[in-house]
Amino acid sequence: MNSFLNTIITNGILLDAFGMIGLCLLGIAAVKLARRYQSWGGTMMAVGAIFLLVARLFMMLSPHFMNDDILSMIGPVGISLTIALPVLLLSFGLAGIVWGLWGHERWVQEGSR
């Protein structure tokens, strides 16, 4: 059991890549929906997917390039931004996707009536 958990955690980058591919597909689908049907739900979903992608990329990459030099260069405001921005992006990204999906769902329901 323990070795199984170990494999999942050590292969975290693979799972993260799956999540990123899913978000990219979501973004492409949302852009396509927005362009083809002019539905605002698609635009909201695309914005949400981009927010989530940016936040996840930052959270994946920041341990590799963040060191004391960069932290002292960006100063206290920058450090608080690096803490606050990913959380805000993750929250607003999720809200955008849910809101956009709701808009698209209403559009589909109205179209089927």
Next chain:
Amino acid sequence: MNFVIHSPLASIEAVRPVFMVVMGTFLMVIAWRLCKSADGWAARLIVAGALLLGIGYAVLVPLYETGAIARFSPKAQTISNSAMFWQAMKQVVMNSGWLLFGLGLAIHAKVFSPTTPALELSKSPQNELVS
């Protein structure tokens, strides 16, 4: 429950888990409403992905945010089995949830199918010249 941190009411730390629970539940409900009249792989993938994401956002992330689950950190000297289990569960649930949801929505939006039907392309000017 030694890990529970009591944050003041209506602070951002206290609101975020509630926000996540609401969003996760909404995502599941909307995906189900979108797909209840449809069948096929797109609907199945969207519902499966939304269910996984709903579990992730409505259960796992709030538990982490409130501190009910110990956070996993690879630099720690001793890693408890439960922290490892929850971390593995979170990784699998969230990432496969986004993958399935994205794939389902991409099929729903017809990203993979060509925009022009193949039949229209078969008619070429050379055929017209011959006839």
